[in-house]
Amino acid sequence: MDVLSLIGLILAFVAIVGGNFLEGGHVGALLNGPAALIVLGGTLGAVLLQTPIAVFKRAMTIVRWILLPPRLDLTGGIGKVVGWSMTARKEGLLGLEPLAETERDPYARKGLQLLVDGVEPETIRSILEVDLSTQESRDLRASKVFESMGGYSPTIGIIGAVMGLIHVMGNLADPSQLGSGIAVAFVATIYGVAFANLLALPVGNKLKALVQQQTAYREMLLEGVLSIAEGENPRAIEMKLQGFMD
Structure with missing residues (x-):
């Protein structure tokens, strides 16, 4: 967590x-229930209107990363790649096949399988870069769903405030109705600004940072797989991949 x-x-x-x-x-x-309905409902409606369903589903899937982020151990990943290179050096590329079958990371498994199949390094780079770019783009679009929420909610909060003031102005002759209208007016503004700045925008930015971390990890795997394909020394591979450490 x-x-x-x-x-x-x-x-x-x-x-x-x-x-x-x-x-x-x-x-x-x-x-205030009406204020919450105006802000949350209006914000969700605006985001649904602009967002393709696949992107929205992905956003709802990765939002859990805020509390349960993907486990990315860069040091352990480098050690794993060096282990692959030592196996390939001793047993040949076909010796990586059992490792490919047990590898849990789909990206790493694809790279290992390409090595086992004897694919040329440039082809491996092309295949893995497409996969990397596609995954990064998909997750970044999903993170922008929350940034959009942060952009819409303050404005919708103002709409709620105006609606509350309209209610107040329409009931000036009845003082008993003024309190609820004024409450909606001010609380809707608070909800809109608070939802944007305390939740939506921070969530969007955190997801974007996590996507960038995943991309860096996969770039390390890509360079490692290419180095193995080119027959580089395990020690040289380790030194190269150390450059991905912060």
């Missing part, structure tokens, strides 16, 4: 609620 993300999420909302309490407010003042 990504403890930092969990702490950040809790701290952000505790700061807002705690600050409201210290100013003499109460939690009930921040709870």
